[in-house]
Amino acid sequence: MENNVETILLNDEEGKETEFDVLTKLDIEDKEYLIVAPTGEEDIDAIALRIDKDAEGNDILVTIEDDEEFEMISEAYETIFSEED
Known part of the structure; x- marks a missing residue:
């Protein structure tokens, strides 16, 4: 996936299209991840x-269902963004 993507459109279970801001892209253990948040939403x-x-x-986007994989991504995300502060 291209590195300069700022927003993406995703469909939920009911087929409703929602725009998401791409916060960052992470490369971890030969896998690529996107961290996204709904556009215009502050508390989500x-x-x-x-x-x-x-x-x-x-390219297809897949939700993370494995708890260990999710923890690994969360830790990497927190490390990157805590260093920027």
Whole structure:
């Protein structure tokens, strides 16, 4: 996925399209992740998504369901953003 993406559109379970701001892209253990938050929402936690490939080799975004993987991403995100302060 390109590094200069600022917003993405995602569909929820009901097919409703929502715009998300891309907060950062992380490369961890040969995998790529996006940290996103709904555009214009102040009090909503960021969401971590893994960038995978579909059968045709196109980028797809997958929610993180493994607790250990989620913790690893959370720690990396917190480390990066605590260093910026």
